[in-house]
Amino acid sequence: MGTDTGTADIAIRARGLRKAYQDVVAVDRLDLEVRRGEIFALLGPNGAGKTTATEILEGYRDRDDGELSVLGVDPRRAGSDWRQRIGIVLQQSGDFDLLTVEEVLRHFARYYRTPRDVDEVIEAVGLGGKRRSRTGLLSGGQRRRLDVGLGILGSPELLFLDEPTTGFDPEVRRQFWDLVDGLRAGGTTVLLTTHYLDEAEHLADRVGVIHRGRLVEVNTPARLGGRQQAGAVVGWTDAEGPHSIATNEPTRTVRELAARFGGGEIPELTISRPTLEDVYLHMIEGEGQS
Numbered sequence: 001m002g003t004d005t006g007t008a009d010i011a012i013r014a015r016g017l018r019k020a021y022q023d024v025v026a027v028d029r030l031d032l033e034v035r036r037g038e039i040f041a042l043l044g045p046n047g048a049g050k051t052t053a054t055e056i057l058e059g060y061r062d063r064d065d066g067e068l069s070v071l072g073v074d075p076r077r078a079g080s081d082w083r084q085r086i087g088i089v090l091q092q093s094g095d096f097d098l099l100t101v102e103e104v105l106r107h108f109a110r111y112y113r114t115p116r117d118v119d120e121v122i123e124a125v126g127l128g129g130k131r132r133s134r135t136g137l138l139s140g141g142q143r144r145r146l147d148v149g150l151g152i153l154g155s156p157e158l159l160f161l162d163e164p165t166t167g168f169d170p171e172v173r174r175q176f177w178d179l180v181d182g183l184r185a186g187g188t189t190v191l192l193t194t195h196y197l198d199e200a201e202h203l204a205d206r207v208g209v210i211h212r213g214r215l216v217e218v219n220t221p222a223r224l225g226g227r228q229q230a231g232a233v234v235g236w237t238d239a240e241g242p243h244s245i246a247t248n249e250p251t252r253t254v255r256e257l258a259a260r261f262g263g264g265e266i267p268e269l270t271i272s273r274p275t276l277e278d279v280y281l282h283m284i285e286g287e288g289q290s
């Protein structure tokens, strides 16, 4: 596309995005860069501005201020060509209760110039056994998978997933993660919002924490909040009960313990570092006090 010059490896570039609803500033001078082919997760507490920011990126909401380029185009001026290149999975989808899974997908496939094969999409979202079921009879998780099927139907270059696995059971959530991993392998860029830290950790190449409308940190899940430098806690159990030691040298601690146990197994040995949830909550609390 001619409009892509200079942004070939960047899917989303936002500078100083701002949006207020009367006196509530929902998005406050937000800067964001999402690379092509990456899975980027936006994390943040309720009301942080994730939905507003995402809707601006999707072209569903106008901004008050700031510069924005999504697949090389300003969503304000984007037309149907651009819309064909993005996929959106909203928190709640439309109602087609009387149509079957296959009918809904075949219907929407007509809106795309180069739709994916409907049978392939049905398999990809794990609804092969439900293709002739009316969508009104699907479970919440199956329904959500249909939403994702609709989002990927047009082979989007960029897919927006807004809290995609809310209400999924653990097994279905795993299947969904596999689906997103498959999209990544195919080169799709994904912007994901989620409240599940394990989901962000599993799927995202990078996460951005949004709080009060601003991005407070962007990093890999492993490095967010200085996590990789945080101390470890070594735990074990002996005749007196459970013990734990916080240390920056867990290997040394384990060596000393091993010697204490005569070189044998250290009973119930664990070594843990702060989880993504620990550092995230710490960041949000810290920001809340400022």
Ligand SMILES: Nc1ncnc2c1ncn2[C@@H]1O[C@H](COP(=O)(O)OP(=O)(O)OP(=O)(O)O)[C@@H](O)[C@H]1O
Pocket: 021, 024, 025, 026, 044, 045, 046, 047, 048, 049, 050, 051, 052, 053
């Ligand atoms: N249409 C609207 N009119 C007025 N205020 C709004 C509107 N939409 C959102 N807001 C306010 O803007 C702020 C950001 O809301 P937004 O929905 O973007 O947050 P969010 O991070 O997506 O939250 P959640 O995790 O709960 O979905 C909140 O204070 C919210 O009350």
